[in-house]
Amino acid sequence: MTIAGAKRALAISAIGNEYTPAAEVLDAKAFVNGIVGLNATGGSTNLLIHLLAMARAAGIVLDWEDIADISDAVPLIARVYPNGLADVNHFHAAGGLGYMIGELLGAGMLHPDTKTVVGEGLEAYTREPKLRDGEVVYEGGARTSENDKILKPVSDPFQKTGGVKRLKGNLGSAVMKVSAVEPSRHIIEAPARVFQDQEAVKAAFKDGSLDGDAVVVVRFQGPKANGMPELHSLTPVLGILQGRGHKVALVTDGRMSGASGKVPSAIHVSPEAVDGGAIAQLQDGDIVRVDAVAGTLDILDAAVLKREPVKADLSANGHGTGREMFEVFRRFVGSAETGASVI
Numbered sequence: 001m002t003i004a005g006a007k008r009a010l011a012i013s014a015i016g017n018e019y020t021p022a023a024e025v026l027d028a029k030a031f032v033n034g035i036v037g038l039n040a041t042g043g044s045t046n047l048l049i050h051l052l053a054m055a056r057a058a059g060i061v062l063d064w065e066d067i068a069d070i071s072d073a074v075p076l077i078a079r080v081y082p083n084g085l086a087d088v089n090h091f092h093a094a095g096g097l098g099y100m101i102g103e104l105l106g107a108g109m110l111h112p113d114t115k116t117v118v119g120e121g122l123e124a125y126t127r128e129p130k131l132r133d134g135e136v137v138y139e140g141g142a143r144t145s146e147n148d149k150i151l152k153p154v155s156d157p158f159q160k161t162g163g164v165k166r167l168k169g170n171l172g173s174a175v176m177k178v179s180a181v182e183p184s185r186h187i188i189e190a191p192a193r194v195f196q197d198q199e200a201v202k203a204a205f206k207d208g209s210l211d212g213d214a215v216v217v218v219r220f221q222g223p224k225a226n227g228m229p230e231l232h233s234l235t236p237v238l239g240i241l242q243g244r245g246h247k248v249a250l251v252t253d254g255r256m257s258g259a260s261g262k263v264p265s266a267i268h269v270s271p272e273a274v275d276g277g278a279i280a281q282l283q284d285g286d287i288v289r290v291d292a293v294a295g296t297l298d299i300l301d302a303a304v305l306k307r308e309p310v311k312a313d314l315s316a317n318g319h320g321t322g323r324e325m326f327e328v329f330r331r332f333v334g335s336a337e338t339g340a341s342v343i
Helices: 003-013 028-041 047-057 064-073 088-093 096-106 198-206 234-243 302-306 323-332
Strands: 127-132 135-140 164-169 172-177 187-195 214-218 248-252 265-270 287-291 296-299
Touching: 028 047, 028 064, 028 096, 047 064, 064 164, 064 172, 088 096, 164 287, 172 296, 187 198, 187 248, 198 214, 198 234, 214 234, 214 287, 234 248, 248 287, 296 302
Parallel strands: 164 296, 187 214, 214 248, 248 265
Antiparallel strands: 127 135, 164 172, 172 265, 187 287, 287 296
16 A cells, blocks of 8 residues: 555544544443434344343343333334335435434434544534545535435334334243334234244245245244344245235244344244243144234133143254354353343
């Protein structure tokens, strides 16, 4: 790199020897701001475990109830995939984070006085950094949406809540994201179809044995069982069943990154199956009710809870592609409800 190039790189970063330790950034206010952002954007359900784990590492106890309470108070003001057709480039062109943070600050929904990597306060994030003559300057960001199909003001949101729901009942505790789920599908009551992995679901759909109203249960997918593999590829299958007019929901102790999409999905069921949770007692035909309105997740026949929990052979999960290295984590990891943390 030339001297001129090095100077330009330093100008762009504008950090030099100054830095802010993470411990000074990640306080309780910062985590609340993060949860507000999650709900305002309809963001990834991965944050429902990541934020909890990060907070616990910082000595702060967060839980799903906290996230659900904030969701009830924060409007959804962004429509970005998978909660809309726009991608992040469209989002930025419509006003991006500068517009969104300005809206939320103006409505009093963010703590403005937090320390960040660029200094004190969130006001800096309402401005847009630009390079002028080799120097970084901050100019005022968007104050109005450039596309109201992607970004809307707090006063006229896409919906009045962020759409993150906590579900709790005799089947356990779970979370559901309903920002992209039609209100008519917020309550699903149907017979369970129980599977041990996602490939079995796809096989049943392919051979025609999975058809009709169903609460599709995919268990032994939690942090202790196999480290929570991505289950989002089930959405097309379940979406097709839903499109045929069937009542369909997913219940799993695993995860679906991004969002549950248009299919009501109760994810991260805790206790997970490998811990003997009620999800391990279900059998095909048991009636399950997934209710995002009342915030409940129940097996309607209490006799199910007297069954011996099913056990699965998970030995194959410990070998190959480096899985051996993570055996200690699977052994000591906590529940998804506590962020799947080893702390």
